[in-house]
Amino acid sequence: MTIVRYAPSPTGRLHLGNARPALLNWLFAQARSGTYVLRFDDTDTIRSTEESARGIEADLAWFGIVPTLKVHQSERTALYDAARDRLIEAGRLYPCYETENELDRKRMRARAQGRPPIYDRAALSLTEDQKRQCEAEGRKPHWRFKLDGKPVHFADLIKGEQTVNTASMSDPVLVREDGSYLYTLPSVVDDIDLGITHVIRGEDHVSNTGTQIEIFEALGGAVPFFAHHNLLTGAEGEGLSKRTGSLSLSELRAEGYEALAVAIVAVLTGTSLPVEPYPDLGSIARKLDLTMISHGPARYDPAELESLNARILHAMPYEVARPRLEPLGLASEPLWLALRENLARFGDIVNLARLVSGPIVPSIAPEDREFIDLARENLPPEPWDQGTWALWTGTLKEKTERKGKALFLPLRLALTGRHDGPELKSLLPLLGRKACLDRLS
Numbered sequence: 001m002t003i004v005r006y007a008p009s010p011t012g013r014l015h016l017g018n019a020r021p022a023l024l025n026w027l028f029a030q031a032r033s034g035t036y037v038l039r040f041d042d043t044d045t046i047r048s049t050e051e052s053a054r055g056i057e058a059d060l061a062w063f064g065i066v067p068t069l070k071v072h073q074s075e076r077t078a079l080y081d082a083a084r085d086r087l088i089e090a091g092r093l094y095p096c097y098e099t100e101n102e103l104d105r106k107r108m109r110a111r112a113q114g115r116p117p118i119y120d121r122a123a124l125s126l127t128e129d130q131k132r133q134c135e136a137e138g139r140k141p142h143w144r145f146k147l148d149g150k151p152v153h154f155a156d157l158i159k160g161e162q163t164v165n166t167a168s169m170s171d172p173v174l175v176r177e178d179g180s181y182l183y184t185l186p187s188v189v190d191d192i193d194l195g196i197t198h199v200i201r202g203e204d205h206v207s208n209t210g211t212q213i214e215i216f217e218a219l220g221g222a223v224p225f226f227a228h229h230n231l232l233t234g235a236e237g238e239g240l241s242k243r244t245g246s247l248s249l250s251e252l253r254a255e256g257y258e259a260l261a262v263a264i265v266a267v268l269t270g271t272s273l274p275v276e277p278y279p280d281l282g283s284i285a286r287k288l289d290l291t292m293i294s295h296g297p298a299r300y301d302p303a304e305l306e307s308l309n310a311r312i313l314h315a316m317p318y319e320v321a322r323p324r325l326e327p328l329g330l331a332s333e334p335l336w337l338a339l340r341e342n343l344a345r346f347g348d349i350v351n352l353a354r355l356v357s358g359p360i361v362p363s364i365a366p367e368d369r370e371f372i373d374l375a376r377e378n379l380p381p382e383p384w385d386q387g388t389w390a391l392w393t394g395t396l397k398e399k400t401e402r403k404g405k406a407l408f409l410p411l412r413l414a415l416t417g418r419h420d421g422p423e424l425k426s427l428l429p430l431l432g433r434k435a436c437l438d439r440l441s
């Protein structure tokens with residue numbers, strides 16, 4: 001049984017970069033009929049909001065992600081307290097009384113002496129008297145986890161064998177002075193409690209994994225498999241920002257991008273599966289394997305999203321488009337098939353449909369007037385179909401010796417008022433003979 005989790009902090013809406021782990025976990029679970037837990041890492045009660053949590057759920061729902069289970073860390077403090085007490089009892093969690101200022105000074109001294117700025121574990125040698133003394137001075141302890149100092153090895157499902165040398169790290173603070181928890185401990189406690197089998201997250205968490213594996217073992221929990229994926233970056237490898245074109249998912253949605261296009265770009269950039277149209281997320285789930293994720297950077301290119309969005313629309317079957325066309329009053333298969341190839345965004349359909357329903361302003365140059373009159377006189381009788389255009393222009397070609405652009409463009413300008421647009425062979429039967437006569441006049 002596969003159980004994965006996606007664990008955002010509800011401190012804002014999702015953007016393209018955090019859509020990547022959200023989707024990778026979803027695809028992984030889908031391919032194995034597994035469970036998808038949405039875990040809100042909201043132990044930071046000041047920055048976390050219920051509104052952000054609801055927004056994140058809406059962002060996920062836009063992709064079609066419906067979590068099997070939803071948990072809030074803020075509601076699970078009792079579990080963390082119990083784990084904290086066990087670690088204290090096992091001698092792995094120890095109280096420290098240094099202030100931020102004192103720690104800063106220690107780090108500066110270490111640097112000045114050419115040592116790495118690692119916490120010196122001074123608090124470990126405090127006697128009970130000294131601790132009482134600190135408390136009497138009104139100091140409250142924060143609590144550090146005592147790292148083993150042995151290299152931690154794990155077989156990453158994306159990056160292969162990994163070693164984290166915890167000897168070169170400071171003992172991490174797990175509990176703040178006010179008793180609240182930082183991310184590290186609750187994450188492990190929840191992974192154990194919820195039976196998480198696979199932790200799929202960004203490669204910025206690799207060194208956390210070293211610490212967390214030690215905590216899993218200290219708590220006697222089963223260590224899950226880990227998979228650390230490359231992070232989406234801009235063209236130069238820089239972090240995603242508004243400037244690099246990475247908008248929040250809600251903004252991308254408001255701009256009219258297809259959820260599927262955004263999902264494909266978020267998840268397949270920087271993998272060996274091509275960024276191209278797929279019918280749905282399920283078909284990607286069947287193809288994508290974690291080993292296909294590149295070890296190099298995943299560079300996001302806004303132009304790729306733009307063109308993928310268009311390609312998805314150009315190939316979209318009528319049955320898929322119909323529920324969205326109905327509220328626009330445009331649910332007609334011939335109309336969709338004639339217009340879809342000109343869409344950059346789905347919403348463009350509204351303006352394009354006006355080419356058919358009108359009103360449009362025909363554009364007829366004085367030097368083309370005679371030709372257009374001839375074209376009008378030679379409009380074939382109805383019924384019209386996809387062959388009517390070839391029949392009509394074939395006749396005109398013979399009668400005028402016009403060909404190519406000189407033949408087609410004046411007709412397009414007269415019938416649509418535009419230089420470009422949908423294929424006329426598809427438009428003609430939609431317009432019908434009467435509308436064509438009017439426009440050519």
Ligand code: GLU
Nearest residue numbers: 007008009041187200201
């Ligand atoms: N809240 C953490 C983050 O957003 C979760 C990391 C994890 O998946 O363990 O980075």
